[in-house]
Amino acid sequence: MKGRSPERVRNELVVSIVDALQGSATVNQASSREIWREMLSDELSSPVEPFSGDRLRPWLLQIVKACTGVGDGPACLVRSLEYVEQQSATVSALWPLVDEWEAVDFFGNADLRPLRPVLLSLRSADLATMARRASRSRVQELPPWCQTGWQVFLRLSGENSPNGELPPSMAFLALCADRLVSDSRADAAEVLRRFTRNQAHTLGLDGVLADWQHSEFPQPAPSLVPAYLMLQFEPDRVEADRFYLSHWRQSDPEGWHPVRGETVHLHRDELSGAVEKLIEDVEERWADLRQPVILEFILPWELLNEPVEWWSKESDSPSPTPLALDYPVVVRSLERLQRASWHRPWHHKWRQLRERPADSHPHWSRPGQDDTYFFHLERELKEDRYAVCLVLSEPPGGDSGTGRREVLAGLRAGVPAMVWHRNDCSDPSFQDAIGEILQDRGLGSLAERVGKWRKEALALGPDAWDQHVGRHLAILLDDPERKPGPSGPV
Template identity: 30%
Template structure:
């Protein structure tokens, strides 16, 4: 980057490559006194931008720290904050209601840079949770980034954007922001520009707001409006000494194929808590054609009775945010005792007279939380996935207690594991009974995880419908007979179940089929194992 560009970024508190004022807070969290350099009131003003939106964003990040949701531990956290600030107390009351406490804490942090810095240092001591800390850093980084473009220039842009409509606006925003920044839902081009103007520079040095204008110009009609947008972008690039970077982006867009809608993914994790029937619900949102860059959503506590409604709210938010997505996939990351939950039959529009199962609108699959958290099982998992995606003609399935002469028998999980390990081309396994508890299905599923099988299916009922395998193979044949289309086959089978009379629906295999579709190249759960080491298949 040229000296002029660097100077422009320093002026507004943002530097190329994603650096911002918050990095100073992280780097210097052990120092005493203020650490901001562009600083004083400028730093606090930057964090106040957004008003209640900033408070809400910071509260959502702070909720992920358990030490702030427990009255005893949050009192200790406030003591540490006061110690770091070299004062006897901090102006935050110990509300009994957690949300009230977090709102007041967030407000004080946004008003006081030193307190924000002291809070992070204290959380690093009490709760060194990588995911929660990264989320907090990301939220504050978004709030501390200041607009690069001066207000008069932005005002002149508004008239050019206000009456334009783009069907793929969300996709253009994500491309303009770059792969490392999450883009909130936007209502129109001007709103999109406002949101991206608060973000840090892209790796190529361009402010995301300026890059967005270039992307919009490539799709704008009529052509004279596109020319006006490019002229506006050229003028701002000259002021910031970023002309070469903007021309490079324009050249890429000129030769690029038209953007096609892409698939979006909502991954929902239900982490069992010590109290039976209670879960920690986390979610990750992914809609980025450039690669797998899931953004973590807020963490909430749910029960078996309230989980369905909480998932509905996540689905509603995804629909509003990803209205230009080709397809929204729902993936549930479940522990070993919850794999048989009927998550595909959980409903949306719960408050209407016609609540509908999720599987009628989305492909719904399950992922193994146990395997994701047991790293020693990942090598065979990756190897089989590579065969599944790279050499699909070699990929094959096995059916426990199937009609084929070489089908493995049930009741001997060690023999099943040996059979799977002996054939590296097996990528799909159909269980004889559902997992969960201490039944045969639980051991069959464990053998599948140990052997690295990425696709696993079963009937939720105690015994498998003899017609299930036939139905799945028929649907796969309709989808070109490719195991890669098994997800579509299950989706169609579930839809078939809802086209027949409700009295017969409960007997249709599509109502009860569960599919694990576990892609090791798309991780979200990176923690260690859930339990102690197993001592073999018979230890569970």
């Protein structure tokens, strides 16, 4: 049976995009529609005719047709709407249509509709795993609108592959066919295989497809590059004790490509519970991840001394698990991340720590009675390029006390690492522990050494770990090369 013509395939996609746009509150309201139109013009780098007040649908058809005539036009259209609406239902409905437009283009205007009912029936929790396998781990995460095999297939159709390698979308179809056969759905599997064979023949990849289907896909060795979950707390400057919690997931071993999650607005008392739920969700997403996972808390002044590594997982159980039991945990400074004028010395000190750790050394803060001490502390840290770790004399409270002023001097000087006792930095056990942690000149494994002391505290159990210094050790370790994207609030 002959499929739809390429012209009909394209026209029906244009109509589907227009149908979705007509449900947008932005498009149906004059002032917000004009903002969207201006942003779309900027994205396309060409003018978009304003709405003249006639019927809305013909105007939208005209805009969508114009966008489809530009290489990245459909994506520009949705991105510009996303700037106005963020993650609205309309935006979520449009992104799969953009993926479908790119898939049709990739497959030479082929009619993909016969694949749709088969792939829509695939809603396995393994879709992300199958996508990683089909892309040879180049696709680490799927966007939230990829809930079915159909949506994953469309998304992978936009992924490039080296010459002579089976494209990820076709590899994914082969995996789906295998899954359907194992589910006793051979007829559905044949629909996918027939399409894959035809496309492989068209692209001259018959042999590559055969190799894929008749060989066991090699499991990559576990990556030594950690995955990161970055949790950022930004104070609400209007409402006291309220924060914006943003997060980013980074699991790509080939490069730094953090994926931003949702930003939520919470009271301080709700933060630990929100982090617990967030970590549970990320663990489900990363269920098959073979890398170690590191938690990084990007904290403002108000929370810098919060013992975040002792927040709990599974707090509703009789035996909650401290985060420090399952993850290395470090804190970072929100103020430094947001203050670009502090970044140049930060980069200098970090390169010193990373490239010449054996030549790096800590600086112990020992304030006297003279209030000019903090000026001289900053001066000494700036003049000593090998000083990459600051040991505080007091914990940094929320006020303008000694600990906070020491941290400020360290941030201005670009010091990437700071350690302190969360209650009492004059505690002899803390002094002994820090002496052992810092006794080797190489500071490259500072986080691991702090982690060792935390493990010793954990080994004592909940009834006794408060008596161990490892329960109170805090480490700020700030890598300027690992930055999240922009946060939610402005």
